[in-house]
Amino acid sequence: MSAVESWLLRAARRRPDHEALLGTTWSALAVEVDEVARRLWAAGARPGEPVGLALGPGRPFVLAVHALGRLGAVVVPLDPRLADAERDRRLAGVPVGAPGRGRTLLVDEDAWAALPAATGDARLLPEHELDDVAIVVHTSGTSGPAKPIGLTYRNWLWSALGSAATLGCPSDERWLCALPLNHVGGLSVLLRSAIAGTTAVVHERWDTDRVLASLAGRLPEEGPPPTMVSLVPTTLRRLLDAGLRRTDDMALRWVLLGGASIPAGMLEEAADAGVPVAPTYGMSEATSQIATLGPPLFCTTVEIAGEDGVPTREPGVVGEVLVQGPTVCRAVLGADDRLHTGDLGVLDDRGHLTIVGRSSDTIITGGENVLPLEVERVLEADPAVAEAAVFGRPDREWGERVCARIVPAAGATVDLDALRAAAGVALLRHQVPRELELVDELPRTPSGKLLRRELR
Known part of the structure; x- marks a missing residue:
């Protein structure tokens, strides 16, 4: 299989009346997205060309991501708070598009409000080549300049399949996303929901009280309570301090917890509160998840580089974590066809991965x-x-x-x-x-x- 039906069109065809976003079905979303796509075409978006997306979390961002996908353009999500110089540096370094292209189209809040009228000659794509780049995300830049990572439709599809195989994906899934949508963790919620035809509950900003109320099913405007939520340790800490506890009104299956090391005692505290946590290790270069609840995703191979540099799965060996699989961006693979993560880890006798640090932090x-x-x-x-x-x-x-x-x-x-x-x-x-x-x-x-x- 070299091509895949547009995930938006597939969801609209298979589950037209199922809620995609709060108050919007998949069929209604598809109509709205196509209108936005025609307006973005009029603004200059074209197949294979990057488009910077500097919008805050919320409905416009979701519409733009799907609309650019319908055009075959490459989405480049950017934090809208970036300084102009850093934003321009990131757009100039995007590894897609025609050689010598001019200034990359940027859609920020002002440009979104001023999008031209829809044009009838827009070419909307019903399917995508699996190896085409869908989205260029940037690494977090915690130890140096943020690097662009071009993730293909194949990468996103396998990431969604691997996540579903590990965590399950019931037809009534409602995944709460209060993470920044310009990062791989937030984007994963949007794309996994589209691939599965389930519901994404998107919060426009972090609000501890609102997230608590949402999880407890106390927000009638949101409908049924979420079954999943993606958090980082900082936000889980805020929820626990604010009194997060399992109640009969909750439908929560998992808190997918990643993005940073988990402080000692946090998992035990969450368990005491009846909150099911799935610790996850991942990175932008591997389309987010690599290992969740200990073992790697079914489509991912994790090895450790021993003292001699030779990859091994021998239990107890501490070394750099090496990753292979269809979720990994091919542009970052080493000569040995592996992603060298820079993280130090160890496998146990069950093949479960524990991260013990980062080599550059030693x-x-x-x-x-x-x-x-x-x-x-x-x-x-x-x-x-x-x-x-x-x-x-x-x-x-x-x-x-x-x-x-x-x-x-x-x-x-x-x-x-x-x-x-x-x-x-x-x-x-x-x-x-x-x-x-x-x-x-x-x-x-x-x-x-x-x-x-x-x-x-």
Whole structure:
């Protein structure tokens, strides 16, 4: 199979009266999207050419994504808060489109409001070549400039199939999305819902109280409560602190939790509250999910690079995580046809993956390697600590010294001397932070990833 029917048209054909977005069926959405597509064609959108989409989360963004898909244009989602220079840099670096193309079409709030009238000569595509690039996402840029990743229709399709095989996908699925839609996690909700013909419940911004009410089925305007929600640890923390608990009115099957390391004790706290959490490891280069609830997706192969660099699935070997499969962007594959993630992980005897850190974050102090994630888990085991971030600072004697910033739990007081002493019991001497600092919050991207470079 080299082509696939437009997911929007397929959903409208198979489930015309099923809700696609709040208050809109798939058949009605298809009509609305085609009108937007004709207006975008009049604005200059063309097959195979990139279109920057700098709209906030909400209905216009969803319409534009599907409309550009109907035209065969390549969607380039951008955070609307980006400075002009960074936005232009990202658009100029998009690896699709005709050589020497002029300025890339940008659809921001002003351009959306001023779209020209629909034109009758627009060429709407009923299907897509699986290996055509659908969307160019950008990596989070936590350790350097954000990189463009061109994800094909094949990548998105296999990601949806792999997710459904792991988490299930009932016909009445309602997936709540309160993540930024310009990131792969938010986009995944939209595209998986289209592929399955299910419902996406899109919130235009993060509002803890609204998400709580939505999950509890207390928002009549949203209809039945969500069965799925995608969160990052920061947003799950906010919900738990605000009183998230399982109730009889909930329909929640899973909280898909990813995007950053999960603080110690969070999964246990969620379980005590009756909240089903599916921890997931993923990245933009692999169309989001790689491993969920421990094992890799059925279509994904995960190996570990041993000390000799040879890929292995031997339990207990710590090394760089290597990924293969149809969800992986081909442009980022190494010479060995694998995605070298830069993350350090270990497989157990069941093939379940645990991430232990990132190779670029490793601190070398006095010739000894320190993985920040290992130290963070020890620090976060203290109930007075909400979050910890460990990083290295230059040191004349040791090369680097281990440092940590600590966010206290709500209403708690952290005794830094006692925290350091407790860390000294659980860790090796070279792993214990030499500097501890209390802060109100840690620097993070809009998608919740820790900006470790800003700590240094």
